[in-house]
Amino acid sequence: MEEINWRTDLAIDIHESLRDRAMTLPGVNETVEETPVGKVIRLEVSSKDSAMQMRKPPGTYVTIESPSLGLREKAKQNEVATILARELEKYLSSVALEAPILVVGLGNSQVTPDSLGPLVTQKILVTRHLRNFVPPELKGRLRSIMALAPGVLGTTGMETFEIVKALVKENAPQIILAIDALATNSIERLGITIQIADSGINPGSGVGNQRAALNYDSLGIPVIAIGVPLVVDAITLVENAVDYMTNKGYDTGRISQGQVDKPRIVRDILTRYFGSLFVTPRQIDSLVEDLAQVIAGGLNAAFHQGIGPDEISTYLN
Numbered sequence: 001m002e003e004i005n006w007r008t009d010l011a012i013d014i015h016e017s018l019r020d021r022a023m024t025l026p027g028v029n030e031t032v033e034e035t036p037v038g039k040v041i042r043l044e045v046s047s048k049d050s051a052m053q054m055r056k057p058p059g060t061y062v063t064i065e066s067p068s069l070g071l072r073e074k075a076k077q078n079e080v081a082t083i084l085a086r087e088l089e090k091y092l093s094s095v096a097l098e099a100p101i102l103v104v105g106l107g108n109s110q111v112t113p114d115s116l117g118p119l120v121t122q123k124i125l126v127t128r129h130l131r132n133f134v135p136p137e138l139k140g141r142l143r144s145i146m147a148l149a150p151g152v153l154g155t156t157g158m159e160t161f162e163i164v165k166a167l168v169k170e171n172a173p174q175i176i177l178a179i180d181a182l183a184t185n186s187i188e189r190l191g192i193t194i195q196i197a198d199s200g201i202n203p204g205s206g207v208g209n210q211r212a213a214l215n216y217d218s219l220g221i222p223v224i225a226i227g228v229p230l231v232v233d234a235i236t237l238v239e240n241a242v243d244y245m246t247n248k249g250y251d252t253g254r255i256s257q258g259q260v261d262k263p264r265i266v267r268d269i270l271t272r273y274f275g276s277l278f279v280t281p282r283q284i285d286s287l288v289e290d291l292a293q294v295i296a297g298g299l300n301a302a303f304h305q306g307i308g309p310d311e312i313s314t315y316l317n
Contacts, residue, residue, distance in 0.1 A: 007233045009182035010195055011043050011061035014054045017185075025050040037079045038066030038192075040087075057215070059199030062087050069192045069228075069291060070281075077294050080194070084226075084298030087196050088177070091224050092302055095174050097143060100128060102173035103299065104164055104214070105149035106180035106203050113230045113280040116288055116295075117179040118149035123296035125304060143303045146171060153211070160203060161212035168219050176223045178214055179295060181288075183278070184229035185236045191287050194228055194295070201225035228291050230284065234277040 008014060018025060027047020033040040043061040045051050051058045064083055068076035095101065103124055105117030128144045150156065150163040164176070178201050184190055200215025200223040215223050281287055 007183055007236065008185040008229070009227060010063065010184050010186075010189065010193065010229060011045070011054065011056050011197065012041055012063045012195075013185050013189070014056065015043055018053060023053065025053060028054075035079075035083060037068050037076045037083070038064065040064050040083060057199040059197060061199075062196040064194040064196075065189065065192060066194075067192050069194075069294065070287060072286070072290060077290060078297065081294045081297035081301065084194060084196070084295065085301035088224070088226075088298060088302035089305075091175065091198060091222065092143075095143075099174040100144045100146060100171060101303065102164075102167060102171070102176045103145065103147040104160075104176060104178045105147065106160060106178055106201070107149075108152045108155065109149060110155075112284050112288060114152075114181050116181040116228060116230065116292055119288060119292035120179045120296050120299070121147040121149045123292055124299050127304075141304060145303055146173065159212055161214060161218065164214060165219060168221065173221065175221060176214065176219065177299065178223055178225045180225065180227045181231070182227040182229040183231050183233065185232065187232055187236065190229055190232055191281055191291070194226065194291075197225045197227075198222065199225070201227070226295060228295075230288065230291075231278040231280050234279055 015025070015028065015030070025047070027045065027050045029044040029046075031042045033042070041063040043063070045054065045056060045058050045061065048058060064080060064087075066076065066080045069080060092101075103121060103126075105119070105121035107114040107117040109115045109118035124145065124147055125142075126145045126147045127142045128146045130142070146167075148163075148167065150158075150160050153159055156163075167173070168176075180201060180203060182195065184193070200213055200218075202213045203211045212218065214225075
């Protein structure tokens with residue numbers, strides 16, 4: 001039996017891998033909503049046993065898949081931001097308007113595929129310091145937003161969890177939204193998928209560099225994780241290439257017949273010559289910029305309802 005490639009942060013990747021192997025997952029409910037710009041896939045993981053099989057905490061995992069995210073189609077990207085805002089509003093509806101909210105941009109701003117989180121924090125409308133100075137017409141329309149890009153252990157010498165925990169203790173936010181770049185084991189989802197998870201996040205888990213978790217258990221407040229897969233490991237690329245050749249009828253011998261342990265062979269070859277190799281799209285600079293704008297747009301719309309994009313742009317500039 002083939003070994004499952006767990007080098008992914010996406011719950012939908014893991015769910016599909018298990019389902020393809022005819023593994024039953026009681027307590028996991030999947031619904032799919034078709035939209036003009038793509039699909040919204042909702043996984044409700046309520047069973048602890050199934051959560052252990054998926055190696056994910058119980059919770060809700062919403063996946064927005066839209067090819068427009070990788071095509072620089074501005075109008076469609078704005079529609080994706082609207083869908084994202086709609087999903088986030090479900091978690092914010094129970095948070096009082098005056099309650100502080102903390103946005104954490106995870107990742108390394110100096111490494112482009114890992115810079116999504118820090119970029120988003122630059123594009124959202126932070127308002128905690130403006131609550132007493134906003135014009136009368138905006139009273140009651142602005143939430144109290146804080147934002148921070150804490151960097152990574154290698155450049156700060158501090159665990160992200162330590163920084164966030166100190167902020168929670170000092171500023172008492174009622175909810176945290178953590179933004180991060182993710183890994184996937186499906187090249188079809190690279191750069192065109194947004195995952196929203198109400199179970200928090202383990203930064204770096206998809207690339208084998210797992211740090212302390214940011215979640216309700218560790219911080220005492222809800223943590224909503226928002227991420228986009230921007231890297232895929234080389235093992236996955238080669239496996240996908242072999243699968244493609246097999247599906248297209250190329251002669252791949254015993255591999256296509258399942259008589260060869262494909263993941264092990266691919267892993268042995270790549271580990272010997274390349275070590276731990278991850279790949280990102282060629283247009284990663286423009287892709288990350290567009291994705292940061294989409295996510296920030298969704299956050300701004302969810303936070304500050306009734307304030308249009310033009311007004312938000314005015315306060316950001």
